[in-house]
Amino acid sequence: MTSIDTIGTEAPARHNPGAVGAFLRQLLKNRLGMLGAVLVLVVVASAIFGPLIITHDPIRIMIGPRLAGPSENFLLGTDQLGRDTFSRTIMGGRIPLLVAFASLGSSLVVGLVLGLIAGFGPRWLDNLLLLFFDTIRSFPGIIFALAIIALLGPSMSSVILVIAVTSMPIYARVVRTQTQALRNSDYIDAERSMGASMTRILAVHMLPNVIGPLVILVSMDVPAVIAVQAGLSFLGMGVQPPTPDWGAILNDGYSYINQTPWLVFAGGIPIVVATLGFTFLGEALRDIFDPKLRKDL
Amino acid sequence: MFYLCKRLVLAVTIIVTAVTLLFLMIHAVPGDPAAILLGPRATPEMKALLHQEMGLDKPFLVQIATFFGGLLHGDLGYDVFSQRPVADIVFSQLPYTIELILVSIFWAAAIAVPLGCYSAMRRNSLLDQAVGVIAVATIAIPSFVMAVYALLIFAVALRWLPAIGAGNGFRDGLIHLILPSFAMGIGWVGYISRLVRASMLETLGENHIRMARSFGISEWRIVSRYALPLAILPTVTILGVGIAWLLSAAVFVEVVFARPGIGALIVQAVNARNYPIVMGVVVVTTFLIVIATTLSDLINAVLDPRTREKL
Amino acid sequence: MSAVLSVEDLRVRFRTMGSLKALTTGTADPFIDAVCGVSFEIRKGETLALVGESGSGKSTIARTIIGLQPAFGGSVSFDGQELIGLKAAERKSYLRRMTMMFQDPVGSLSPRMTVQSLLTEPFRIHGVSNRDPGAEAERLLRMVGLPADFGRRYPHQLSGGQARRVGVARALALNPDLIIADEPTAGLDVSVQGEVLNLLARLQDELGIAILIITHNLNVVRHMADRMAIMYLGRVVEIGSTESIFDHPRHPYTEALLSANPVPDPDAVLNRIEIKGEVPSMLRRPTGCEFHTRCQYAQDICRRVFPAPSANPDDAGHSFRCHFPLQQKSQQAADSAAAISR
Numbered sequence: 001m002t003s004i005d006t007i008g009t010e011a012p013a014r015h016n017p018g019a020v021g022a023f024l025r026q027l028l029k030n031r032l033g034m035l036g037a038v039l040v041l042v043v044v045a046s047a048i049f050g051p052l053i054i055t056h057d058p059i060r061i062m063i064g065p066r067l068a069g070p071s072e073n074f075l076l077g078t079d080q081l082g083r084d085t086f087s088r089t090i091m092g093g094r095i096p097l098l099v100a101f102a103s104l105g106s107s108l109v110v111g112l113v114l115g116l117i118a119g120f121g122p123r124w125l126d127n128l129l130l131l132f133f134d135t136i137r138s139f140p141g142i143i144f145a146l147a148i149i150a151l152l153g154p155s156m157s158s159v160i161l162v163i164a165v166t167s168m169p170i171y172a173r174v175v176r177t178q179t180q181a182l183r184n185s186d187y188i189d190a191e192r193s194m195g196a197s198m199t200r201i202l203a204v205h206m207l208p209n210v211i212g213p214l215v216i217l218v219s220m221d222v223p224a225v226i227a228v229q230a231g232l233s234f235l236g237m238g239v240q241p242p243t244p245d246w247g248a249i250l251n252d253g254y255s256y257i258n259q260t261p262w263l264v265f266a267g268g269i270p271i272v273v274a275t276l277g278f279t280f281l282g283e284a285l286r287d288i289f290d291p292k293l294r295k296d297l
Numbered sequence: 298m299f300y301l302c303k304r305l306v307l308a309v310t311i312i313v314t315a316v317t318l319l320f321l322m323i324h325a326v327p328g329d330p331a332a333i334l335l336g337p338r339a340t341p342e343m344k345a346l347l348h349q350e351m352g353l354d355k356p357f358l359v360q361i362a363t364f365f366g367g368l369l370h371g372d373l374g375y376d377v378f379s380q381r382p383v384a385d386i387v388f389s390q391l392p393y394t395i396e397l398i399l400v401s402i403f404w405a406a407a408i409a410v411p412l413g414c415y416s417a418m419r420r421n422s423l424l425d426q427a428v429g430v431i432a433v434a435t436i437a438i439p440s441f442v443m444a445v446y447a448l449l450i451f452a453v454a455l456r457w458l459p460a461i462g463a464g465n466g467f468r469d470g471l472i473h474l475i476l477p478s479f480a481m482g483i484g485w486v487g488y489i490s491r492l493v494r495a496s497m498l499e500t501l502g503e504n505h506i507r508m509a510r511s512f513g514i515s516e517w518r519i520v521s522r523y524a525l526p527l528a529i530l531p532t533v534t535i536l537g538v539g540i541a542w543l544l545s546a547a548v549f550v551e552v553v554f555a556r557p558g559i560g561a562l563i564v565q566a567v568n569a570r571n572y573p574i575v576m577g578v579v580v581v582t583t584f585l586i587v588i589a590t591t592l593s594d595l596i597n598a599v600l601d602p603r604t605r606e607k608l
Numbered sequence: 609m610s611a612v613l614s615v616e617d618l619r620v621r622f623r624t625m626g627s628l629k630a631l632t633t634g635t636a637d638p639f640i641d642a643v644c645g646v647s648f649e650i651r652k653g654e655t656l657a658l659v660g661e662s663g664s665g666k667s668t669i670a671r672t673i674i675g676l677q678p679a680f681g682g683s684v685s686f687d688g689q690e691l692i693g694l695k696a697a698e699r700k701s702y703l704r705r706m707t708m709m710f711q712d713p714v715g716s717l718s719p720r721m722t723v724q725s726l727l728t729e730p731f732r733i734h735g736v737s738n739r740d741p742g743a744e745a746e747r748l749l750r751m752v753g754l755p756a757d758f759g760r761r762y763p764h765q766l767s768g769g770q771a772r773r774v775g776v777a778r779a780l781a782l783n784p785d786l787i788i789a790d791e792p793t794a795g796l797d798v799s800v801q802g803e804v805l806n807l808l809a810r811l812q813d814e815l816g817i818a819i820l821i822i823t824h825n826l827n828v829v830r831h832m833a834d835r836m837a838i839m840y841l842g843r844v845v846e847i848g849s850t851e852s853i854f855d856h857p858r859h860p861y862t863e864a865l866l867s868a869n870p871v872p873d874p875d876a877v878l879n880r881i882e883i884k885g886e887v888p889s890m891l892r893r894p895t896g897c898e899f900h901t902r903c904q905y906a907q908d909i910c911r912r913v914f915p916a917p918s919a920n921p922d923d924a925g926h927s928f929r930c931h932f933p934l935q936q937k938s939q940q941a942a943d944s945a946a947a948i949s950r
Contacts, residue, residue: 147319
């Protein structure tokens, strides 16, 4: 089994000036990857430039009739409070992207640090951290998230915290195995034999060799995080009204599914576009940079 | 044997650590569960009474010891609203969830295994490539989106299938399972077929299979008789990890289709801030996951002795 | 001449299993002695070779000297200062004067650093900042005969021989008194091996560095070493000047080892003394003289008593641990030794 242990140990990244160009050329060859890149671009651009695109104030109620279908004025119709669905959908991508960025970013940093400690530190600390990772991994996903949110109260920061905590153990474990593989390598021994300090070895010699595969792994988790965030919003446990958010819009659509299908489309399709886009792009990134990377840890 | 003991000790340690962590979290959170439970108009006397009832007035160590003591004989405490044991409530809902999970996985596997075999045999054929893309796509689409769309199309627009509830009787129950299990299983079709394909390709490359081929045994027979049993075992162990995903999906599917089950139970409990139930559901599902991962690790260890060293 | 490095009764133990596993499987002693009471010294400007089969503990000795592996007992003193038990910070100043080259020439270079950063890494580690890194790298590259533009290359762009030269250059960066070279020729083509050895020999002459060579390649020993120590199962069984040992091995294991050495001479008469059996496991050390399980001269006493070191009457620096040292050259050994020196 090519396991995670072998990631990145063989091919050092080539730091040549043409690297970006070569990457783009390879991405162009990968049709699904291109599709993913385009979808991601659409999602990210509409979140960033949302205020320029929207036609109405997304949180103002009774701007139009309740639960109306698409019209010239309301491109995707209106919701049960008479708000403009199109504007809400455009602005609704900001929260998922923000949550994904914040939670995965913090999870990457914490996972990296804990993984390096576990992989390089003393045996007992390694065992303790492993137990901690394994325990968190045996908490039941959404059910655990719901329990934490029940304690902290539903909000965006609770969602970020929950996602960061539950996705961290996998990163930490990958970093740990990688660190352990490197720790006995000749070049780390060579550095130690020259008297290099622990911090120097970790920061200068370990980190650059560990971070590449980790970033790919994290980027492949973006769609899952968007799904969890949208799911929690769908259950009313995420960001609170009236902030526009895809999961919340989908929930409105679900509540009024007998009256109008438009809200379901307005909330659901962006979620599908975003998750598919990030999935295809993530797979392409993995195939290009690290074909051996497998997430079966 | 040594591995078995070690793995079981680890499983128990994880459960103990998990429950302790959960307890710590409840205590670390600012705010008084009893006060939240009773709402803003509660009098201090009511809070004190509830504290006593929930055992919150005792020291932390006593609380956790009491909880572990109860856990040993299946006691998860009492629901403060209905005064029923939490364990009874959770275990009355669990069968619905298990049923949903089993049906979903079963139909997904029934489609995915032949599909994976075919993909492995006709590698890079049109179907293989299509399955590959669709697999990635269906894995990526969240189950609750799938569920809402299934509901919209088949129940609301076409009115072919019932929208909500679990139904009465066997036949009605089965019909009520179609949409929920579709929403839950569709992602697994892609996932399992990819796994079967990968392990099938690996198995087909092995020497004894090539040997069988050199005897002129037909390709289908080789795949079904010789390769499949070997190729499918690693797939079985994936379910150990998959149980966490399935439980998460079940939460959404149960809510969308208004089915009973522990997913629906915890959502209600969270909305009502009913901590004993929330804790009960988390503990029971954590148990399930630890058991499933332990089993799959043990199966893996039997299949592939190299994994034993990894612990 | 004074000793740069002196190793006294050095012991290194490895744990083979967790204490829990040892307890459950009824293993009384979960340790192995990888290095078992080894003593030797290296004088200024001298080359000592540690010779032995793989698993004989020679690399472990090197790692213990440099501080990568904790010692279980004994003493390692560098220029009169005891190193065992020093804290990392205290040890650091000695790591300027004592450097080590590792087996894998490419693998011992940090993969994401340029040759220039690799060469100047010792300066950064030891806070020597008053030198221009570019000029220093160039000086070091010139010293080992590599063009200056190699400074911009990455390790994966180097051949094994080039990477080894970079390793030599880096080992020399801070003008050490002692270089420990673990299999300096491993993984290199024979022609490149010669170049690297000549380079080391030349630099040693110019700079007066002492070298500890760890190798199983007797041709390297013959080429480089002033003295040699033969190791078997974590012990030194024979030590002395290279000439004296090649000339007249006293320990039967040395004799067998020398006779098994491939000689680069087509006319050489191949008279190998076969060693019977496998190297015993360190987990189950034989009693008495550890070589008795494979020794053709073994007597009863060899199975019971571990031999004390005895010195060669003709050469005080040549000592060995054997109850029945070879009195005169056996014919085979004479042949092969003659063949080698030809």
